Amino acid sequence: MTDERKKFYITTPIYYVNDKPHIGHAYTTIAADVVARLHRQLGEDVFFLTGTDEHGAKIAASAEKAGKSPQAFVDEISAKYSLTWDQLGIAPDKFIRTTDPEHKDAVKVFLEKLKASGKIYEGEYEGLYCVGHEAFIKESELVNGVCLDHKTKPEKIREQNWFFKLSEYQKILEERISHDDLIIRPPTRKNEVLSFIRQGLEDIAISRPNVKWGIPLPWDKSQTVYVWVEALFNYCSAIGYVSDPENFQRYWPADLQLLGKEIIKFHCIIGPALLLAIKEELPKAIFANGFFTLGGEKISKTVGNIIDPNDWVAKYGSDAVRYFVLREVPFGQDGDVSEEKLKVRYNSDLADGLGNLFSRTTNMIEKYLDGDVGEFVSPPKDLSGASDAFYNLDFSEGLVLIWKEIAWANQLIDKAKPWELVKTDPEKVKELLLNLTALLYDIAKKLAPVLPETAQKIKEILESGDIRKPEPLFKKIS
Ligand code: MSP
Numbered sequence: 204m205t206d207e208r209k210k211f212y213i214t215t216p217i218y219y220v221n222d223k224p225h226i227g228h229a230y231t232t233i234a235a236d237v238v239a240r241l242h243r244q245l246g247e248d249v250f251f252l253t254g255t256d257e258h259g260a261k262i263a264a265s266a267e268k269a270g271k272s273p274q275a276f277v278d279e280i281s282a283k284y285s286l287t288w289d290q291l292g293i294a295p296d297k298f299i300r301t302t303d304p305e306h307k308d309a310v311k312v313f314l315e316k317l318k319a320s321g322k323i324y325e326g327e328y329e330g331l332y333c334v335g336h337e338a339f340i341k342e343s344e345l346v347n348g349v350c351l352d353h354k355t356k357p358e359k360i361r362e363q364n365w366f367f368k369l370s371e372y373q374k375i376l377e378e379r380i381s382h383d384d385l386i387i388r389p390p391t392r393k394n395e396v397l398s399f400i401r402q403g404l405e406d407i408a409i410s411r412p413n414v415k416w417g418i419p420l421p422w423d424k425s426q427t428v429y430v431w432v433e434a435l436f437n438y439c440s441a442i443g444y445v446s447d448p449e450n451f452q453r454y455w456p457a458d459l460q461l462l463g464k465e466i467i468k469f470h471c472i473i474g475p476a477l478l479l480a481i482k483e484e485l486p487k488a489i490f491a492n493g494f495f496t497l498g499g500e501k502i503s504k505t506v507g508n509i510i511d512p513n514d515w516v517a518k519y520g521s522d523a524v525r526y527f528v529l530r531e532v533p534f535g536q537d538g539d540v541s542e543e544k545l546k547v548r549y550n551s552d553l554a555d556g557l558g559n560l561f562s563r564t565t566n567m568i569e570k571y572l573d574g575d576v577g578e579f580v581s582p583p584k585d586l587s588g589a590s591d592a593f594y595n596l597d598f599s600e601g602l603v604l605i606w607k608e609i610a611w612a613n614q615l616i617d618k619a620k621p622w623e624l625v626k627t628d629p630e631k632v633k634e635l636l637l638n639l640t641a642l643l644y645d646i647a648k649k650l651a652p653v654l655p656e657t658a659q660k661i662k663e664i665l666e667s668g669d670i671r672k673p674e675p676l677f678k679k680i681s
Pocket of ligand 1: 215216217218219220226227228230231256434435436437461462463464465466492493494495496501502503
């Protein structure tokens with residue numbers, strides 16, 4: 204039987220396994236999980252992919268430093284990523300590892316196709332290689348001879364490489380992107396990519412002779428494929444480019460790719476050009492999120508200011524972390540995060556806002572209606588605009604709109620004073636509680652993609668028909 208549902212394929216970057224995940228990696232992955240859940244809620248056939256990027260010089264060096272074999276090292280760190288996603292309630296349909304045989308086989312087929320396209324040639328390259336970036340960088344990008352992002356001196360490299368004729372794709376990429384055949388959001392990122400393309404594209408080296416921890420070129424075993432070229436292909440290999448062509452046909456092209464703004468050139472230029480060369484469709488849309496900063500500085504392993512999301516989950520619960528990262532910073536912009544800020548949001552929005560509305564309502568149902576509120580009907584359509592905002596990736600705005608409803612409902616209770624009203628007009632109190640229950644049920648439905656655990660708890664209790672003093676949703680933290 205064919206699946207008539209609309210398909211929706213969403214991806215995150217695959218993360219380097221040189222170290223354990225931090226809150227920045229969690230950010231993009233939580234956002235993707237929310238979008239995946241939202242589209243599942245809409246009845247679509249969703250495929251949500253994340254995973255780890257495990258080859259290349261940077262990983263090999265980290266393994267060596269840890270005194271482990273590359274394979275043992277990547278196994279360990281990759282497992283930390285998937286465990287962390289589990290802790291955060293992130294449920295991908297697939298977690299790809301670039302050391303998977305399935306990926307390696309697909310990359311070989313892809314490389315053969317690329318070679319057959321006539322768009323690659325052999326040549327010599329001389330340049331500065333930044334291992335942190337896993338990319339050649341320009342002299343002009345250095346400050347005092349040092350890469351600003353990684354605070355390291357790049358290596359001067361002169362070597363034989365295989366090259367890809369990226370320069371030939373300037374016109375077509377400019378056309379596709381400016382016409383929104385390939386949508387790039389937010390608009391600042393689209394402009395950034397377009398102006399980069401308009402400056403002219405240079406051919407790129409797609410193989411490295413001296414990097415052993417990688418996938419060898421099928422026709423030249425002395426070289427391994429450049430780690431970015433291999434990594435960009437994960438979006439195809441993961442859905443069965445070679446191992447399950449039917450699945451590949453069903454899900455490709457990706458409908459939405461989320462990533463951080465520092466890797467848009469790879470995703471909006473190199474990746475698409477490679478796909479054009481092998482005659483595959485381009486992803487439909489790419490959205491770049493901004494950076495999380497701590498005291499104004501980008502959170503990164505290099506700076507050493509990382510926040511382990513597992514620590515926050517242990518203290519505040521996974522839903523609170525998911526809520527915080529999406530509420531605190533408008534998606535697409537940079538913004539500061541810290542445990543202090545998380546605590547403020549936790550207490551004011553989750554405990555005093557949603558949590559309080561839920562306990563007041565359920566306590567009154569127990570007290571005045573003996574736990575049975577009766578049949579409630581939740582609104583058939585979301586009038587708040589929150590679901591539309593989520594759909595449009597404006598998570599913070601969606602949450603603001605829902606919290607307006609929560610504040611309104613809490614005020615309604617304060618004004619109606621049901622504890623007094625019950626003495627004179629119990630029917631009115633019943634009606635009020637019925638309306639509050641319907642509203643809470645609707646709020647839980649809208650919040651489910653962001654707060655899956657909390658939404659489930661609220662729904663179960665309200666549906667149970669016997670509503671008695673449930674545990675608080677969020678206990679206040681001092
Ligand atoms: N392995 C490459 C991606 C290959 S995709 C084909 C890579 N990995 S990474 O481990 O460095 O992860 C980068 C991604 O992590 C960013 O693009 C972003 O999604 C996320 N973030 C890492 N640090 C971040 C912040 N401080 N703030 C927001 N997102 C951050 O690049």
